[in-house]
Amino acid sequence: MIVQHSFQTAGASNGQSGGTLYLVGTPIGNLEDMTFRAIRILKEVDLIAAEDTRQTRKLLAHFEINNRLVSYHEHNKEASGPELIRLLEAGQSIALVSDAGMPAISDPGADLAAAAAARQLAVVPVPGANAALSALIVSGLPTERFLFAGFPPRERKPLAAWLTKLQRQEETLICYESPHRVAKTLPVMLEVLGDRRIAMVRELTKRHEEIVRGTIAECIAWLEEHPPLGEYCIVIAGLSGEEAAAAQQEETMWWTALSLEEHVAHYETLSGDRKEAIKRTALDRGLQKRDVYNEVMKK
Structure with missing residues (x-):
């Protein structure tokens, strides 16, 4: 079996070829939650990829960020994703942002981050607000x-x-x-x-x-x-913990409402083997196989 290793050093693309994909957290409502680092990264990168360019354009205007903005979302990721990867491999740096909060959580940014990591490109988090x-x-x-x-x-x-x-x-x-x-x-x-x-x-x-x-x-x-x-x-x-233990016990003792005959019949239906069904029933109930056998064979 061949195992593919991925190694990334601290400090963005230090020791790696290609550009860097920055996953930049943005405010979830209050613009004061924008970090100094996020503003700096958004000003320095070659390209900003946004889930909703209209929403992101307002954010960028507020912080006087004028970098190129492109769209990357669920409906265009199949076309946009490979192009963004190509630009990263060519050495460009890209910041990925979602509508609000941290990108790549329940949104298509996760696919882009995974694709970049798979190609040994640097993927760097720029933490921010998270709902x-x-x-x-x-x-x-x-x-x-x-x-x-x-x-x-x-x-x-x-x-x-x-x-x-x-x-x-x-x-x-x-x-x-x-x-x-x-x-x-x-x-x-x-x-x-x-x-x-x-x-x-x-x-x-x-x-x-x-x-x-x-x-x-x-x-x-x-x-x-x-x-x-x-x-x-x-x-x-x-x-x-007590509820979980009780639930586990209930699951383990699923057969308590069944008669001995019904218990054996259940396993026999599953396996098609009456002897195996008697063995499993005895194990569940902590009985001797012969006792279960004698009881069900009387019927």
């Missing part, structure tokens, strides 16, 4: 371990399946939701996850910043009185 982490630290929920789950599916059935995969996570969960979807998403969360503690955070760093903390049911009631406005970051409590 998910900002929401987490004000949520009042545990921050030691967390899982960013991105955007929930839009339709109810895929949403329920998505939540089911997350329901036994002990980590605090973080996801994004639109104002048009949040009132539909929370009832499905309540159904699948139970009435957990959550925080609904919107308009982060802006004038109308709002943090609503409570159970899922309480937050549903809040939205009925306060129509949702702005993009939401939802932070959800994970399972406690």
